Amino acid sequence: MDIYTSKQIMQAFRPERAAALLREGLIAYAAGRMQLPPMQRIHFDAVAADCVVKSGYLEGDKVFVVKVWSGFEHNAEQGLDSRHGMLLVCSARTGEPQALLLDKGWLTAQRTALTGRLVAEAMAPPTVDAIGLLGCGQQAQLQLEALASVQTCRQIWVWGRNLQRLQAFCEPFAARGYRMRPTLDARQLAEACQLIVCCTPARQPLLQAEWIAAGTHITAVGADRSGRQELAAGLVARADALVADCAAQVLEYGEFSHALNAGLIRHEQVAELGDVLAGRQPGRRAASDITIASLSGFAA
């Protein structure tokens, strides 16, 4: 078994290749060609942390993968990494472990960002004058980096609750020629942007239906577990297209669950991202559509 450190993984990582494989995986999942047992989650209430185990196998592939990921946010207070994770790659022909990727959750974060990029390619409106980011953490940074190869727009609004952290987020992008617009007012951002990516652990809606103009696309990545919500249920209900990386999860506990539980949307309104990427389901139909994608994260 080969063991790879996160440094080796970062050096070997090819975003274009990863995006192409991710696209294949999402399409295979939507077509029912992937085994994805329900994820396991262990809670550590004493430290408000959790660990998730996800495994998956694309039928016919040479390997299958088991991923262990944990988020211990309070670790930061002790100067420790707050994310841990690894991927175990085994032969689907002999079961033999082939590689252990000690990525500390790095690949998970990259994968989420690349999924955001695939969504933007498929669903963003034809003209984007400004991109909006809600949240100014690592995932917001990765989403913006990932969008750079599929969007020419460099005018970026960033919303957060802490001006200092917002400014720290903006500086390196500004140095590279981005026009950065930090704001504490999510409405201001929503009204200015045609492509919005939400990457926060919010438990109350950050965006309201009446703030969003026709032609806007929103990708929400924060609601990867029960209790999280970035978008008002009324905004989800108002959208012309709803797309989920894994409809079952997103409707059970993800971003669309609130609108579903309130009776504002129906299961059938939600398309699988893989079906949209494969052209089997429409994403955006008209330039004036409001479209929303929710990413809950899964093994595909």
Next chain:
Amino acid sequence: MDIYTSKQIMQAFRPERAAALLREGLIAYAAGRMQLPPMQRIHFDAVAADCVVKSGYLEGDKVFVVKVWSGFEHNAEQGLDSRHGMLLVCSARTGEPQALLLDKGWLTAQRTALTGRLVAEAMAPPTVDAIGLLGCGQQAQLQLEALASVQTCRQIWVWGRNLQRLQAFCEPFAARGYRMRPTLDARQLAEACQLIVCCTPARQPLLQAEWIAAGTHITAVGADRSGRQELAAGLVARADALVADCAAQVLEYGEFSHALNAGLIRHEQVAELGDVLAGRQPGRRAASDITIASLSGFAA
């Protein structure tokens, strides 16, 4: 993270310590003090193999564990190991991976055998003149080894379908002074033995109700998945005590599921092994009881 090979693990393994910890774990599980997400299973139909992922956390413990185990039986035809497995041990305080145990499924096999020993201690009749083993593979060998420290009986009946394999199984034990009785007739074994351990992948009952005398205890370890069955439903129905390592599993797809589905037993008749070990539920009440324990395997 420390990485241990199976050789290192075998050298460091202390059966008495492991049995004591296993006992604690089973008791904690039965008392609801353990988080055990449903196991994940991936099927590889092309090679009739599967992989299971089990994770568990005993509330308040310093670590949690994720186990990956796979059985690729056809590997043997190519001279390869047919079992693979490893355990990942992580801190429950920081999430940090602490140890990777590359045991190739060895610890899983030991754990099953030690559970059989705990069951025998709690449920075997006071007098055992002969022990019976159904199956003559690795698990039968480990069960017999594990029983040696809690049973003085050295008269052993072993049933299998292949006389040559039976004899090969018996030789090393005979050399150590055991009186070994290989047989192709399960009824002969059943009628001679007061403590019977079934460790086969049988899909049809091997033992019938009318063969089993009063005072017999049977431990069945083969039915760890749907489709497996070692005991006739009528035998399970006839028992005076039914005990399961994990009642939910054993009743859903394990050894007791057949009798339950046939309406011969009720959920309430099945006690958790941990409750029996803790004395919260009776195992054997009288020397003349027929008692049955079914082990389906889980993370505790």
